Amino acid sequence: MADPIRRRGRPKKSQPEAPGTVQALDRALDLLDLLASRSGLTLSEIADQAGQPPSTVHRVLHTLAQRGMVESDPTTQAWNIGPATFRLGSAFMRRSGIVERARPILRTLMEHTGETANLGILQGNHVLFVSQVETQETIRAFFPPGTRSPLHASGIGKALLAFGRPETLDALSSAGRLERFTDKTLTNPDELRADLARIRHRGFSFDDEEKTRGMRCIAAPVFDLSGEAMAGISVSGPTHRIGSEHVKTLGAVVAAAAASLTEAMGGAAQ
Structure with a gap:
């Protein structure tokens, strides 16, 4: 029987400490888990959602920051997951095999389309790029492993939102106004939901200069055994090579690679 799912950010006040566990470490891991699911939280928001005293949260966060596990934005004072977590995540990805298994598929996709092929996974409100095969073209997209991109303004991000859990989109919408990067960014939740419905219907997403002017991206989801979107594959390149007339054809190729x-x-697949 599967263990019941505990809601993120909820304190475990009613649960006694398990024998043999380290309470301080358990609290630190709770904070990492919270920031992995909802980045950009202030110290008071973290303390409130984790059910821990602000003074304790402050000490834990600064300890984690010294190891690169979390980091704070000096302008907004918001906390986010840190780059050191990517190294730990990469170890898991190597064990799960998705990066290795994706590599030949990405290379074939790049050779077939002539554009940079990418692999990304969900990390909170962002896509975390974990692998890439670059095109040899002079002008090309570049997302080195460890790069993050917002879900609502990226091809893989919208594919994961369209085929992922509804609560991911709900959390993204409730976090506040969706950030605008270009005049084409979908910042209205209703417009984003309409676009996600179109993505589910055709089987692939299309980032039409929504993150960066002059760049387009086409992506499709990769599913796990339970039919949940676990990752996404995309091709990205400049608008003069990825014209509107090529979107449908490229979409079918990317969807086949993801399959x-x-x-x-x-x-x-769902």
């Missing part, structure tokens, strides 16, 4: 990775990982 191949789903099969390689033993997953099941």
Whole structure:
């Protein structure tokens, strides 16, 4: 029988400390778990959602920051997951095999389309890029492993939102106004939901200069055994090579590549 799912950010006040556990470490991991699911929180917001005293949260965060596990924005004082977590995540990704299994698929996709192929996973309100095969073209997209991109303004991000859990979109919408990067960024939640419905219907997403002017991206989801979107594959490049007339054809190619990775990982499409 599966363990019940505990809601993120809720204190475990009613649960006694398990024998043999370290309470301080458990609290620190709770904070990491919270920031992984909802980045950009202030200290008081973290303390409130984690059910821990602000003074304790402050000490834990600064300890984690010294190891690069979390970081604070000096302008907004908001806390986010840190770059050191990528190294730990990469170790898991190596064990799960998705990066290795995706590599030949990404290379074939790049050679077929002539554009940079990417692999990304969900990290809070962002896509975390974990692998890339670059095109040899002079003008090209570049998302080195460890780069993060907002879900609502990226091809993989919208694919994960469209085929992922509804609460991910709900959390994104409730976090506040969606950030605008260009005049094409979908900052209205209703417009974003309408776009996600179109994505589910056709099977791939389209980032039409929504993050960066002059760049487009087409992406499709990769599913795990339970049929949940666990990652996304995309091709990205400049608008003069990815014209509107090419979107449907490229979308079918990207969706086929994502389906191949789903099969390689033993997953099941929705």
